[in-house]
Amino acid sequence: MKQRITIDPITRIEGHLRVDVQLDGGAVSDAWVSATMFRGLETILRGRDPREAWLIAQRICGVCTTVHAIASVRAVEDALKLPIPPNAQFIRNLILILHALRDHAVHFYQLSALDWVDVEQAAKADPARAASLSESHASWTRNSSTEMRAARNRLAAHLTSGQMGLFANGYWGHPQMHLEPAASLAILSHYMQAFEFHRKASQVVAMLGGKTPHIQNLTVGGVANAINLDGESALGMESLESMRALIDEVTEFIREVYFADACLVAGSYPEWFDIGKGMDLYLSVPDLPNGSAANGFDLPGGSIHGFDAAPHSVPHSQASFQDAVSEDTVHAYYHGADALPPWRGETIPELATWDEEKKYSWVKAARYHGQPAEVGPLAAVLIGYDQGHALTRKWTSIALERVSSVAGRRIGLSHLRSTMGRHLARAIRAAMLAELASKHWRRLFENLSRGDVATHNEPHMPTGEIRGVGLHEAPRGALSHWVVIDKGMTRNYQAVVPSTWNASPRDKSGVRGPYEEALVGTPIADPERPLEVLRTIHSFDPCMACACHAFDAAGRPITTVKVL
Amino acid sequence: MKPILIAGIGNVLRGDDGFGPLAVQTLAARHNFGPEIEIADLGTPGLELAGFLSCRRAVLLIDCICAEEPAGTTRIFNREDILAQQVPARSGSHEPSIAEALFALQLAGCAPAIVTLIGVAGHSFKFGDAMSDALLRAVDPTMELACDWLAQLKDTLPLN
Numbered sequence: 001m002k003q004r005i006t007i008d009p010i011t012r013i014e015g016h017l018r019v020d021v022q023l024d025g026g027a028v029s030d031a032w033v034s035a036t037m038f039r040g041l042e043t044i045l046r047g048r049d050p051r052e053a054w055l056i057a058q059r060i061c062g063v064c065t066t067v068h069a070i071a072s073v074r075a076v077e078d079a080l081k082l083p084i085p086p087n088a089q090f091i092r093n094l095i096l097i098l099h100a101l102r103d104h105a106v107h108f109y110q111l112s113a114l115d116w117v118d119v120e121q122a123a124k125a126d127p128a129r130a131a132s133l134s135e136s137h138a139s140w141t142r143n144s145s146t147e148m149r150a151a152r153n154r155l156a157a158h159l160t161s162g163q164m165g166l167f168a169n170g171y172w173g174h175p176q177m178h179l180e181p182a183a184s185l186a187i188l189s190h191y192m193q194a195f196e197f198h199r200k201a202s203q204v205v206a207m208l209g210g211k212t213p214h215i216q217n218l219t220v221g222g223v224a225n226a227i228n229l230d231g232e233s234a235l236g237m238e239s240l241e242s243m244r245a246l247i248d249e250v251t252e253f254i255r256e257v258y259f260a261d262a263c264l265v266a267g268s269y270p271e272w273f274d275i276g277k278g279m280d281l282y283l284s285v286p287d288l289p290n291g292s293a294a295n296g297f298d299l300p301g302g303s304i305h306g307f308d309a310a311p312h313s314v315p316h317s318q319a320s321f322q323d324a325v326s327e328d329t330v331h332a333y334y335h336g337a338d339a340l341p342p343w344r345g346e347t348i349p350e351l352a353t354w355d356e357e358k359k360y361s362w363v364k365a366a367r368y369h370g371q372p373a374e375v376g377p378l379a380a381v382l383i384g385y386d387q388g389h390a391l392t393r394k395w396t397s398i399a400l401e402r403v404s405s406v407a408g409r410r411i412g413l414s415h416l417r418s419t420m421g422r423h424l425a426r427a428i429r430a431a432m433l434a435e436l437a438s439k440h441w442r443r444l445f446e447n448l449s450r451g452d453v454a455t456h457n458e459p460h461m462p463t464g465e466i467r468g469v470g471l472h473e474a475p476r477g478a479l480s481h482w483v484v485i486d487k488g489m490t491r492n493y494q495a496v497v498p499s500t501w502n503a504s505p506r507d508k509s510g511v512r513g514p515y516e517e518a519l520v521g522t523p524i525a526d527p528e529r530p531l532e533v534l535r536t537i538h539s540f541d542p543c544m545a546c547a548c549h550a551f552d553a554a555g556r557p558i559t560t561v562k563v564l
Numbered sequence: 565m566k567p568i569l570i571a572g573i574g575n576v577l578r579g580d581d582g583f584g585p586l587a588v589q590t591l592a593a594r595h596n597f598g599p600e601i602e603i604a605d606l607g608t609p610g611l612e613l614a615g616f617l618s619c620r621r622a623v624l625l626i627d628c629i630c631a632e633e634p635a636g637t638t639r640i641f642n643r644e645d646i647l648a649q650q651v652p653a654r655s656g657s658h659e660p661s662i663a664e665a666l667f668a669l670q671l672a673g674c675a676p677a678i679v680t681l682i683g684v685a686g687h688s689f690k691f692g693d694a695m696s697d698a699l700l701r702a703v704d705p706t707m708e709l710a711c712d713w714l715a716q717l718k719d720t721l722p723l724n
Binding site: 060061 | 604605606608609614616619664670671672674690
């Protein structure tokens, strides 16, 4: 029997997303993903000084502020062919890493854990069992049965208060919720502890960036941090030492709590390694420059085509990346039908009613060599692994071994191409990034100790036209900002954000985007409560606030699930 | 971690939505606050808002709302109003909302004891628009409300 389900909006994501799925014989046979918002950043930046673009671009989204600041400043530096000093690289890298670690943990606990954890079961769990279960997976001082009992009591009080709040839209008691109650309690206790971790990670970003959200220390050509090793008000020994202590605490939380919990959930739902596969083209960009052009990057980038046959990874240069990207608006609410490269991109809204055959989304269809590509931690892990990147291989092996031991069956690299694989890949990347935080802190410390305090190279705007692209492997995947500068002014500006790749609608050939493709084949137990759709969409960590932008709405949107 | 937070919320690129950030910047420029008070422009932090509010003693949020009243009208909401979702949120751009952040913090046992929101009715939230005059005129009355809140707080909340 065929059925159509519309979920509008998808809850627990940043921003607004609508999903329509066609059900056939208890599984999804087709899907349409619509972003119901419009973003106008490009229009604001035209005609302005490109040196201030990053300050404006980071206001596009309140969640990924640093991410857009960095990609924007890199785009202008690329146009000017302006290198930045090593200190500036290390300072930016530390900001990026700490932002990403905070972002990944917030996604796991606050935005996606409730897809796998049944809060009503957790409120009845045995605290001693929750403690021993956690302690068997990790070494963390706050895994005691006292902690677990306190968490259970708070949870029970919250559930009986009548104000369901956060838990109002959960699918409790759903047949697909089968995590052991004690494991659910352990994860919810960490959900509560995550706020302290969030503060510590933010503190490092604020110490380097001046404030958070919206860092203030960037400048085209480097950073504007004042450095004085003996001083207290500038970046010096004292602040570096407190930063190191914070990085150590953040690293401990990532490894012993988040990574451990992600492995526990993944191993408890091994069937979700066979659901939500998606595209066979993956894309990531290199990041964390290592001091000089000759030293390259600490995180590799590239693309993998045709993974099913034999993984074949192409480490793209920036030039080949630039030539491969286009955006098509055949099914998006914009004027124009040609697939345009971002430098020539247009953002002219063309209002239309939702029509799956015509236009149905505010997200453009981003394409790589004309093909839809999945971006994000999964892409980065598959590409890094294939290229033999040691740190990727190390943490992927640890994760797969742990998950296999919980699941009682072998979970291998190819299983990562799935809904659960995206969650696990995010945890793998977080463990890698935590290790790199210490490394880049040390590089900064050593460079400053050697007496190099340079932070900035002066930009000089030519009078003619120049173009640049700024790449950043953001928490949600490959981000690129594209700028055309003419007579010192921004003439065109486009941001191709990770959710543009993943939440892309169909293109002119009718080929589905990654969210849509990943939903196809997903079994749905109860069409009135389509938890499985949420699981796959959440596995991508959608952040629609910058893929598109909000229209005003009086009052709160309530999710409606419409079954036809 | 400073025990008192006065935070502006909103997107400075979207017309009247920039009111919260403008209000706290003005507040910081006009007054000298003690070491126990943090003034912050939080932009549109989504659920990350919870992290910024956790373990504070008292929080005052200044935000632009979608209300029936003329633009620039100020309204005060307390914790119960927020939790009962009586605040007429005006956009989806920082969902999940303030209410959800507070629920999460209550669950975690680290919610602020006092939470107040000054909501200022907005008129236009278009990307790239300037702030409307009515909202610019609301800055001074909002400063007074914030100072009153602080004065009242110091009478009721022992800070040590």
